[in-house]
Amino acid sequence: MSKQQTPVQKNQTIELSFEDITHDGNGVGKINGYPIFVSNALPGETAKVKVIMVKKNFAVGRRLELITTSPDRVKPPCDVFYKCGGCQLQHMSYQMQLKMKQNQVKNVLAKIAHITDVNVEPTLGMDDPWRYRNKVQIPVGKKDGKLITGFYRPRSHDIIEDMERCIVTSEVNDDLVDLIREVANDLDIPAYNEETHRGVLRHIMVRSGENTGQTMVVIVTRTNKIPKQDEFIERILEKQPNITSIMHNVNPDRTNVILGKKTNCLWGEEYIYDTIGDVKFAISALSFYQINPKQTKVLYDKALEYADLSGGETVIDAYCGIGSISLFLAQKAKKVYGVEIVPQAIQDAKKNAKLNGMDNTEFVVGQAEKVMPAWTADGLKPDVIVVDPPRKGCDEALLHAMVEMNPERIVYVSCNPATLARDLVTLTEGGYKLKKVQPVDMFPQTSHIEVVTVLER
Structure with missing residues (x-):
């Protein structure tokens, strides 16, 4: 479709009905199948829209006025919501936010990993989704x-x-x-x-x-x-x-x-x-520490449940950071090995293990994809591997190292459903089956979502 053939032109004013929402909270309306993205628009609404950018496969519009309003639209309690880039979803009811995040995970798993036979649980939200950042x-x-x-x-x-x-x-x-x-x-x-x-x-x-x-x-x-x-x-x-x-x-x-x-x-x-929970953490100016402690407990409890530990297991926590998940696992495991590339984080992890009297942990500085094959060569056989990578997901070499180690279970905690879905392809090809998927709302009012999954051999 050349630029001349797009159904809308730049600066044109149109009436648009919204049928969907993107992962970052923009409303999606279509003209002859051609999508137009508009911020602060919800599915079920109709609005007068000015087209501000036209591309071959999509356009972007600015909402001028609402003609019909969704029952899920709420008045943002923040005075600067429409000016600020921090939150994206304050204009939508909290129930809709949770549903949107569940759907986002479902859609990404289907589209990227072609996984449609695993139930994505309803998103675990907060009783009070405000004032949560520490x-x-x-x-x-x-x-x-x-x-x-x-x-x-x-x-x-x-x-x-x-x-x-x-x-x-x-x-x-x-x-x-x-x-x-x-x-x-x-x-x-x-x-x-x-x-x-x-x-x-x-x-x-x-x-x-x-x-x-x-x-x-x-x-x-x-x-x-x-x-x-x-x-x-x-x-x-x-x-x-x-x-x-x-x-x-x-x-x-x-x-x-x-x-x-x-x-x-x-x-x-x-x-x-x-x-x-029962784990104490020392936090320095530079420490990575989850910003929503209430939901972090929900997330870690779920990871611990999925790890299904009975006390005799050896567990590896790749990308262990300051040891936050490692120490949760150490409450139920025989031994936990943590690996992380940032030396300061490993110092903090060791300090936190000592603080909690957990001597069944061992923390190593290095790239997980290099350290884990060395552990395998030394005869280390984990029963469970837990991984909580950054937004870009796991290194390809790490995914192969995990499969090589052949644990009973892999618990994958993700802050980016798209890279999670990409990595699941490699893990399922390596002989693992996705069993459970649980979204957790760590960042209410924003478009971000955390997911806990478990794969079994």
């Missing part, structure tokens, strides 16, 4: 001579300056960001300017322990020193004496990566602690 990273900018903090508008580095609160992060994190911005303003500490690569204050990061109430503030600057540092710390503690830790991270580079390589403790402890 970590916030907020950029700092300048407007009318004053410091401002807020998330960026979608696909830009423009800070939303009228953003007062973020209703998916914990209130204590919100309060601490406000406090640090105010103190920095009073002391004339300049914001970092991306264009000129001048200024000081780049980001404010706050982490809190959901079950311990401990808090860590991380001040990210371009410079090695914070101007008026002693007074800065003094004023913060004056207003919030219960802070556990104030850290300083230095990021001198022209980059959109938030944290630099150097972190110093300015006040208090280098770690805060939190618990998930």
Whole structure:
């Protein structure tokens, strides 16, 4: 179909009925089978739409006005939802969000892995899908001579300056960001300017322990020193004496990566602690720790259930991070081996094992796809392998190493259904059968979904 033959033209205004929704929450309407994607539109709705981009196989439109409204449409409780890129689904009822995520997993398994004979369970959601994030990273900018903090508008580095609160992060994190911005303003500490690569204050990061109430503030600057540092710390503690830790991270580079390589403790402890179930974790400024502790417990409980341990098993946790899943498994396994490429994470994993008195764990730095064949050569035979890879999924060599090790079961935890489905193809070709699929809503109000699956030999 050439550009001339598309059923719509750029800048045309049309009436469009929506029949579906994409994995990132855009409404899908069709004209003669040609799809048009529109944000903030729900299935069952009709809207007046302006076409803003036309491609050979699809178009993108902007909603001008709603003609008919879905019963699942709700008023977003956040004042800046339509300006901010952080959440994508606040305009839809929570029940619809859970259903959409279940369907997304079903569709991807059918389309990519051609798996249609396994039941995808209803998504496990939250009783209260707000204020769940235990970590916030907020950029700092300048407007009318004053410091401002807020998330960026979608696909830009423009800070939303009228953003007062973020209703998916914990209130204590919100309060601490406000406090640090105010103190920095009073002391004339300049914001970092991306264009000129001048200024000081780049980001404010706050982490809190959901079950311990401990808090860590991380001040990210371009410079090695914070101007008026002693007074800065003094004023913060004056207003919030219960802070556990104030850290300083230095990021001198022209980059959109938030944290630099150097972190110093300015006040208090280098770690805060939190618990998930009966397991205690030490969390540093740089630790990877799940941002929704309530749902992390749901996710890990499900992974433990699928691992089906009776106490005599040897388990491998590939991509083990700070040992969070490993330690859950160690409660029921004879021995757990964890492997992870990030040395700092392995240090944290060892610290966390010691913290919980779990001496049936062993953690190794390295690439799982290289370490696991070496373990096989040493005669290590796992009964269960658990894998929780990053969004890009498992390395092809790791999938083959898993199949070679021939465990009874493989528990695959995924934050990206598309790469999960791709990897399932290799594992099923290697002699494994997918048995169970459980979506877990770790990130309510956003289009992201976690899935726990189990495959048996």
